[in-house]
Each structure stands twice: as structure tokens, then as C-alpha cells.
Amino acid sequence: MKMNTKTLVIAALLASLSATAQAESTLTIENPKAFATPATAMSGGGFMQITNTGPTDDALIGIQADFPRVELHTTEFTDGVARMMHVDDIAIPAGETVALEPGGLHIMFMGLNGDPLEEGETIPATLIFKNAGEIAVTFDVVKRDMAHSH
Amino acid sequence: MKPVIFGTATLAAAAAIGLYTWQTTTTPNPCGSTSVAGSAIGGPFELVSENGETVTDADVITKPTLVYFGYTFCPDVCPLDSARNAQAAYLLEEQGIDIGTIFISVDPERDTVEVVRDFTENFHEDMIGLTGTPEQVRAASLAYKTYYRVQEGDPEYYLVDHSTQTYLVFPETGFATFFRRDTTPEQIAEITACFMGELT
Ligand SMILES: [Cu+2]
Numbered sequence: 001m002k003m004n005t006k007t008l009v010i011a012a013l014l015a016s017l018s019a020t021a022q023a024e025s026t027l028t029i030e031n032p033k034a035f036a037t038p039a040t041a042m043s044g045g046g047f048m049q050i051t052n053t054g055p056t057d058d059a060l061i062g063i064q065a066d067f068p069r070v071e072l073h074t075t076e077f078t079d080g081v082a083r084m085m086h087v088d089d090i091a092i093p094a095g096e097t098v099a100l101e102p103g104g105l106h107i108m109f110m111g112l113n114g115d116p117l118e119e120g121e122t123i124p125a126t127l128i129f130k131n132a133g134e135i136a137v138t139f140d141v142v143k144r145d146m147a148h149s150h
Numbered sequence: 151m152k153p154v155i156f157g158t159a160t161l162a163a164a165a166a167i168g169l170y171t172w173q174t175t176t177t178p179n180p181c182g183s184t185s186v187a188g189s190a191i192g193g194p195f196e197l198v199s200e201n202g203e204t205v206t207d208a209d210v211i212t213k214p215t216l217v218y219f220g221y222t223f224c225p226d227v228c229p230l231d232s233a234r235n236a237q238a239a240y241l242l243e244e245q246g247i248d249i250g251t252i253f254i255s256v257d258p259e260r261d262t263v264e265v266v267r268d269f270t271e272n273f274h275e276d277m278i279g280l281t282g283t284p285e286q287v288r289a290a291s292l293a294y295k296t297y298y299r300v301q302e303g304d305p306e307y308y309l310v311d312h313s314t315q316t317y318l319v320f321p322e323t324g325f326a327t328f329f330r331r332d333t334t335p336e337q338i339a340e341i342t343a344c345f346m347g348e349l350t
Contacts, residue, residue, distance in 0.1 A: 038268035045225030082227045083311040102226035110307045
């Protein structure tokens with residue numbers, strides 16, 4: 001395809017926008033992973049660490065992935081009762097690392113519908129941040145470590 | 151869907167009673183655990199096994215057993231706790247001590263026999279997964295004084311609040327103690343072995 005002037009202008013504009021976004025909020029996504037699920041599982045959890053090395057606070061405000069439903073979740077504990085719930089955003093303050101990990105904040109992949117998360121698979125997804133915009137990530141599906149300790 | 155209702159007030163009251171019981175009747179236990187004297191936790195239940203058969207507590211608690219109530223839609227807490235219980239069983243097995251592990255679903259609507267079987271096989275080849283009718287599950291939960299409540303508003307992807315303690319139950323004497331979430335597999339193995347030395 002031949003680029004006309006209009007396309008070039010838009011491309012330049014987008015380039016400058018993404019440059020601005022990166023200058024304002026520098027986010028590093030580490031170790032995006034999900035645990036393999038049994039064949040009949042209806043949901044799976046996604047985990048990662050997000051580090052904000054920039055000077056500005058940011059927030060994870062959404063995620064897109066190829067499932068009937070994907071949400072940002074957290075689990076809270078009160079008197080030994082676990083309550084998992086949807087959250088609208090996850091704050092990523094300047095200079096901090098926020099961990100999405102089992103028993104707390106997580107990505108909830110819902111509606112697996114007979115297509116379980118299998119070890120070795122990858123889940124392409126797009127994280128949406130308030131300031132940094134969209135960042136593509138790939139979750140590795142790994143076997144659950146049974147020898148964990150709290 | 152009709153949620154099983156143990157309201158927040160009931161939960162708070164139960165927690166308060168639990169605390170009261172704890173402070174007044176807890177006797178020092180040589181196993182160094184949180185044994186609550188005189189409490190009526192546990193007892194008979196009727197549920198549906200991984201093979202689709204109706205079973206009673208006597209059918210499935212045939213040896214000292216760790217009993218946990220959860221739901222498989224929960225992607226991290228229930229698997230973590232179930233894996234921890236399985237780990238405790240494996241640790242004891244290494245010492246030649248045989249215990250059972252049971253997972254009871256509090257989400258019988260979605261947790262079919264097959265789903266519960268798949269879920270438990272994942273953690274320990276001998277872990278027993280139980281589900282049942284809403285009435286059967288409710289009765290078992292009441293007997294063990296666990297709390298669960300379906301969050302309303304989503305017919306398909308609803309979430310369920312639920313207790314996370316694991317009970318140590320003996321075939322003859324019933325409830326022995328319970329373990330909170332932050333108890334390690336090593337601690338569970340040690341305390342369970344201690345109770346087995348005492349009670350059997
Ligand atoms: Cu969740």
C-alpha cells in the first residue's frame with residue numbers, strides 16, 4: 001500500500017503520542033503467567049508484576065483477551081472468609097511494583113468452556129493503562145507449583 | 151438463582167461466638183493447635199461423590215481427613231488451599247502416615263460431579279471431591295459451620311464468598327481441629343500427626 005500524506009501525518013502523530021506516553025509512565029511487565037487448569041475448568045487466573053519506573057502514578061484500567069469474559073479481580077479476606085470481586089482499576093504508583101499474585105489481585109479469565117489453559121500455551125492479551133495506554137503482553141501457561149509455601 | 155443466605159449479621163455473630171468460645175473454653179492442647187473444646191463442628195452429611203453416588207460422611211471419612219469447602223470457579227484461593235492440603239498429605243505419606251483429603255463444593259450449580267473430580271485429581275490422586283444438591287451442600291456447610299454466599303447479579307460468572315479453614319476430622323471422634331489459610335503444609339502435617347498419636 002502506498003502511504004498518502006494523510007496516513008503519514010497520522011503515523012507521525014501516533015508516534016509522537018506513544019513517545020509522550022512512554023515519557024510520562026514507564027511500565028515494566030514481568031513474568032505474566034497463568035496456571036494450567038483441569039479440562040473442565042470454567043475459569044483461570046492471570047498473574048504478573050507491574051513496575052512503574054516513571055515519575056507519574058498510573059493505573060491498570062482494563063484488559064482484553066480472547067475469552068467470553070476477562071476482568072480485573074482481587075480477593076479479600078475477612079475472618080477467614082474469602083471474597084473475590086471485580087475491581088475497576090489497579091493503582092500502579094510511581095516508583096512501585098505491584099504484584100498480581102494468587103490470593104490477591106489477579107486477571108480473571110472466564111468462560112473457558114471446554115478449552116482449558118494447558119501447560120505450554122500462551123495467552124495474548126492487551127493491558128490498558130490510564131496513562132500508558134495499551135501494552136501487549138503474553139501470559140505463559142505454567143504448571144502450578146505444588147510445593148509452594150505461604 | 152437463590153443464594154444461600156447467611157447474612158452479614160449472622161456471619162458477624164458467628165465470628166463473635168467463635169471468639170467467645172475460643173477465649174472461654176479453649177483448653178491447652180498438647181498438639182499446640184487451636185482445638186476448641188465442646189464445640190459441635192462436623193457430624194453427619196450426605197453428598198454426591200465423584201462417581202455420582204450419594205455418600206455419607208461415614209463413607210468418605212474412613213481415616214483422619216482434611217476437609218475443605220470451596221468452589222472450582224475460584225482460580226487461585228481454592229487451588230492454593232487444596233494444593234496445600236494435598237502437600238500435607240504427601241508429607242505425611244513420606245512418614246508412613248495415611249490421611250485423606252476432601253474438597254466439598256459450595257457451588258453445586260456449576261460444580262458438577264465431573265468438574266469436582268477433575269479439580270481434585272489435579273492436586274492429589276486420592277483427594278475426594280464432593281458436590282450435591284443445594285440442600286445437601288447447605289446441610290454439610292451448616293454442620294461444619296462454614297459460611298458461603300453467592301454474589302448476586304451474574305447468572306453465569308457469579309462469584310461465591312466462602313470460608314477458607316480446613317478441618318481435621320477423625321472417623322470415630324469427629325472434629326479435632328481446624329487450620330487457617332496461613333498454616334503451612336509442614337505445620338498441618340505435624341499437628342495432624344500429633345493428633346493421630348493422641349487419638350488413635
Ligand atoms: Cu477472580
